[in-house]
Amino acid sequence: MRNAAWALLIAGGYYTAAQSGEALLLTGGVGAFWPATGAGIAVLYLAGSRWWPAILLGDLVGTVVDFPGARQPLGIALGDTASHVARAVVAVAILQRLVGRRAAMDRLGQVGAVVVAVAVGEALAATVAILVRWAGGVLEVSEMGVFWRSWWLGGAAGGLVVVPLALAWAHGRASVWRGRRAGEGALMLAAVAALSVIALSADQPLTYMVFPAFIWAALRFGPQGATLAVAVGAVIAVSATSHAQGAFVELSPTDSALNLQLYVTFAALTTFCLAAIVSERRRGAVELAESQRREGERAAIERQRIARDLHDSVSQSLFSTTLHVRTAQRALEREGLDSIGPLGEELREIGQLTRGALAEMRALIFELRPGALTEEGLVVALAKQASALSAREGLVIEVEGPGERLPLGSVVEAQLYLLGQEAMANVVKHARASSATVRLAAKDDTVSIEVSDDGRGFDPAAVGREHFGLRSMRGRVADLGGRFEVTSALGRGTVLRVEVPAQR
Numbered sequence: 001m002r003n004a005a006w007a008l009l010i011a012g013g014y015y016t017a018a019q020s021g022e023a024l025l026l027t028g029g030v031g032a033f034w035p036a037t038g039a040g041i042a043v044l045y046l047a048g049s050r051w052w053p054a055i056l057l058g059d060l061v062g063t064v065v066d067f068p069g070a071r072q073p074l075g076i077a078l079g080d081t082a083s084h085v086a087r088a089v090v091a092v093a094i095l096q097r098l099v100g101r102r103a104a105m106d107r108l109g110q111v112g113a114v115v116v117a118v119a120v121g122e123a124l125a126a127t128v129a130i131l132v133r134w135a136g137g138v139l140e141v142s143e144m145g146v147f148w149r150s151w152w153l154g155g156a157a158g159g160l161v162v163v164p165l166a167l168a169w170a171h172g173r174a175s176v177w178r179g180r181r182a183g184e185g186a187l188m189l190a191a192v193a194a195l196s197v198i199a200l201s202a203d204q205p206l207t208y209m210v211f212p213a214f215i216w217a218a219l220r221f222g223p224q225g226a227t228l229a230v231a232v233g234a235v236i237a238v239s240a241t242s243h244a245q246g247a248f249v250e251l252s253p254t255d256s257a258l259n260l261q262l263y264v265t266f267a268a269l270t271t272f273c274l275a276a277i278v279s280e281r282r283r284g285a286v287e288l289a290e291s292q293r294r295e296g297e298r299a300a301i302e303r304q305r306i307a308r309d310l311h312d313s314v315s316q317s318l319f320s321t322t323l324h325v326r327t328a329q330r331a332l333e334r335e336g337l338d339s340i341g342p343l344g345e346e347l348r349e350i351g352q353l354t355r356g357a358l359a360e361m362r363a364l365i366f367e368l369r370p371g372a373l374t375e376e377g378l379v380v381a382l383a384k385q386a387s388a389l390s391a392r393e394g395l396v397i398e399v400e401g402p403g404e405r406l407p408l409g410s411v412v413e414a415q416l417y418l419l420g421q422e423a424m425a426n427v428v429k430h431a432r433a434s435s436a437t438v439r440l441a442a443k444d445d446t447v448s449i450e451v452s453d454d455g456r457g458f459d460p461a462a463v464g465r466e467h468f469g470l471r472s473m474r475g476r477v478a479d480l481g482g483r484f485e486v487t488s489a490l491g492r493g494t495v496l497r498v499e500v501p502a503q504r
Helices: 002-023 035-047 049-069 074-099 108-135 141-171 180-201 207-242 253-334 342-368 372-393 410-431 468-479
Strands: 396-400 435-443 446-453 483-488 494-501
Touching: 002 035, 002 049, 002 141, 035 049, 035 074, 035 108, 035 141, 049 074, 074 108, 108 141, 108 253, 141 207, 141 253, 180 207, 207 253, 253 342, 342 372, 372 396, 372 410, 372 435, 410 435, 410 446, 410 468, 410 494, 468 483, 468 494
Parallel strands: 396 435
Antiparallel strands: 435 446, 446 494, 483 494
């Protein structure tokens, strides 16, 4: 009973779509716009090809209802019915072969597949219609070209409006129509309707002035907005033309129908292709961001593995080396050997180099560990970096700061850590200093970092574009909404001070 109810519902819907196509007729009963083409294809694609008997029933009902007043033999009407069912079945088979069973009109390939499926299916129906009419003596050979063109374009126009609309709303996401976007969507549809009415009622050739509204729909609302906008525009164009209004009724009936068909077809193709391209670009951006996120996660896992391996192997070996050096030095003292002689000096040098390498290795492990900065805080991170630089370069770098965590967000904390690293690296590379101090403090609503050294200094006013480091740090602080200040003079060292808003 449920299947029978669905079959009757489908048949009734198809009959309604077929009757609406009778709004514009040419010689021989050719509809200038035939939405039944799209209705049949959409139903069989979404519900399954097994419902073709329901399409057959709906078409037969239309044949029975229209036959008493029809101007064509029953054989021709039944031939048309068979071609209509075959049209839908063939188009659905092509569509499923090209794009599968869940096309949402959000890819350019899906738009092309719908065009091919509708075009081939309607070509089959138009060819059968010509043959049965020629066989029945209704159509002359000289009329076949115009008849086939009108039939094919009418069905194709109807299919290109209805099929994409059904697919986009059946398989697409309606999230773009929620909240504030719902009001914008209503405004967009009102613009499509208003511009269509103005274009079709004006005496001037303004037919295509509605296209900006179609573009609006495609850019902002994707396939769903595009298909709905085109449907509204097509309905208004067909309705106006059926009442002998608008630019499409100024010529002969055949040419007027041709203009209407081309208008609907090109409006649909242009708008749907644009919407699909926009959807593909958006999906590509999302996929790229997701790929970068996954790559970042994999990189973090790899860094953690490397840090663990370094800690378990190289770091432990260096620590063991320092212990052996201390043991050797104590052995020299116990045996009464000269601890300040050549052998003692070499041991001290080995110990110093090993301790420097160990400090640098610990700093490297700290940087490789994901979340290490978040776990230990900015002060501890900069202290470890300073210890590594001091051991490696022979430069005394002290880090002073509060024991508690500074009131900073993770992003700002990471940026300040990089800035502190760069400032200490600049001291090592350019200042020729013997000592440097890094002071961190939190006062009121600001967090400050001050890096000072006793090096040779420079003239800040003479800094040119080639000093990329200072410009980079200044830009980084500006992005954080902070203040960057450099105080220096030749032979008097340098003081670099940064203040950023606290985040409590």
